[in-house]
Amino acid sequence: MRADVVIVGGGPAGCFVGGSLAKRGFDVVVVEEHGEVGNPACCAGIVGVGGFEELGIKPGSWVLGKLRRAVIYPPSNEPIELTREKVEAFVINRAEFDRVLAREAASAGATLLLKNRCVDVKIGRDSIVKIRGTHTGEINARLVIGADGPSSIVARKAGLLKSERYLKCAQVEVIAEARADAAEVYLGRSFAPGFFGWLVQAGDVCRVGLGTTEGNPLQMLRFFLEKHLVISKKVEKVRTLEICTGLIPEPFSRKPYTNRVLLVGDAAAHVKPLTGGGIYIGLSCAKFAAEVATRGLEAEPDEKTLRIYDQMVKEKFGREFELGVRARRVFEMMSDEDLNTTLGILKKDSVKKLVLENFDFDHHGSLIRALAAELPGLLQELGVKRVMKYVRGLLSVK
Ligand SMILES: Cc1cc2nc3c(=O)[nH]c(=O)nc-3n(C[C@H](O)[C@H](O)[C@H](O)COP(=O)(O)OP(=O)(O)OC[C@H]3O[C@@H](n4cnc5c(N)ncnc54)[C@H](O)[C@@H]3O)c2cc1C
Structure with a gap:
């Protein structure tokens, strides 16, 4: 089999870039190991309204809910509510959303090879993608795009997978007491060290999940559901059929291109540093990938041409992600006591106002910069010794 482009992975990023390239007239093959696009999908499904607008994606029947507020539970469990009383984000049915992009x-003309797993990739002038499944064999292509998620085989084979640091996540669908328009965020080292837990209504059920930098996420999720003082009271019934686990890559830890190879979505580690969300960022960067792939395929998809992809991504998201990665590193080091102190500042009306004025669901840079103005007061409350710990953490970010 031969194609201009083989895309490994039929998730949102793979289907999106596949559709864009097929529309431009290229011969595109998308290889997906599962029998059905979007199944399984391990995702809370929260995506900013602005992000979809920017991408030109009109909300469809895959929208399950509309979020107007965030309720943050610090380790003290004293909730802090933030709202501008407008719809900020959608909760989506990931399976259905992915299928719309696949269709x-x-x-547009792309060939989707479902039930076919990519087992090897040899990069060269005429690259070879080996697949096993209903079409066992080899596909030759001028360009290979890795859209195969966090532990991407394409990234590995192309020598682009340098960091194996992941956030481990688990999520379950439950019947729970929740406000339909609120995303709840739970912070605390004993439940979700290095990240956070969440509860959000998605149609008839609620999704409860967490991410962690330590331990077994499934065991931690069980502990969260049973022992967390707030969550254990809200959750009525666990629909165990819908338990899933997933990885979130270390944000922006990979070079997303090399000679005749591009990475998109989670395979490229294009995820938001603070929340791990990758749908908007993945698709936004996949748009650049399609543009640069087109230039490459019209001439030679060599490293020099494909490098522009990374430049475009950095131009749009670079500064914001640098800030986000630093903020995340500091957050990962925080004790529960420091989280309580830090989040306590959100109770001040002036800070709340600052947050609401600068909050953008898809772009966190301006919020981080605005909050930096509150640092002197916060440093005083945290004390010099604790602050030095975080300064050292900040300096350790490369
Ligand atoms: C628990 C959890 C909650 C999340 N919640 C949110 C959220 O609320 N909002 C948000 O924006 N993001 C969220 N994310 C992140 C989001 O799910 C990802 O960023 C998004 O799925 C990335 O899309 P993708 O197309 O790059 O990769 P994926 O969706 O991972 O798709 C990759 C595809 O490649 C296929 N594949 C992999 N290897 C091979 C192979 N060798 N051969 C063939 N096919 C292969 C897989 O089957 C899969 O279909 C969450 C992640 C987790 C783990």
Whole structure:
């Protein structure tokens, strides 16, 4: 089999870039190991309204809910509510959303090979993608795009997988007491060290999940559901069928291109540093990937041409992600006591106002910069010794 481009992975990033390239007239093959696009999908499904607008994606029947507020539970469990009383984000049915993108790619002319796993990739002038499944064999292509998620085989084979640091996540669908328009965020080292837990209503059920930098996420999720003072009271019934685990890559830890190879989505580690969200960022960067792939395929998809992809990504998100990665590193080091102190500042009306004025669901840079103005007061409350710990952490970020 031969194609201009083989895309490994039929998730949102793969289908999106596949559709864009097929629309431009290229011969595109998307290889997906599962029998159905979007199944399984381990995702809370929260995506900013602005992000979809920017991408030109009109909300469809895959929208399960509309979020107007965030309720943050610090380790003290004294909730802090933040709202501008407008819809900030959608909760989506990931399976259905992914299928819409897959159908668009197919109707633009891309070939979707479901139930076929990519087992090897050899990069060269005429790259070879080896697949096993209903079409066991080899596909030759001028360009290979890795859209195969966090532990991407394409990234590995192309020598682009340098960091194996992941956030481990687990999520379950439950019947729970929740406000339909609120995303709840739970912070605390004993439940979700280095990250956070969440509860959000998605249609008839609620998704409860967490991410952690330590331990077994499934065991931690069980502990969260049973022992967390707030969550254990809210959750009525666990629909165990819908338990899933997933990885979130270390944000922006990978070079997303090399000679005749591009990475998109989680395979490229294009995820938001503070929340791990990758749908908007993945698709936004996949747009650049399609543009640069087109230039490459019209001439030679060599490293020099494909490098522009990374430049475009950095131009749009670079500064914001640098800030986000630093903020995340500091957050990962925080004790529960420091989290309580730090989040306590959100109770001040002036700080709340600052947050609401600068909050953007998809871009966190301006919020981080605005909050930096509150640092002197916070440093005083945290004390010099504790602050030095975080300064050292900040300096350790490369
Ligand atoms: C628990 C959890 C909650 C999340 N919640 C949110 C959220 O609320 N909002 C948000 O924006 N993001 C969220 N994310 C992140 C989001 O799910 C990802 O950023 C998004 O799925 C990335 O899309 P993708 O297309 O790059 O990769 P994926 O969705 O991972 O798709 C990759 C595809 O490649 C296929 N594949 C992998 N290897 C091979 C192979 N060798 N051969 C063939 N096919 C292969 C897989 O089957 C899969 O279909 C969450 C992640 C987790 C783990």
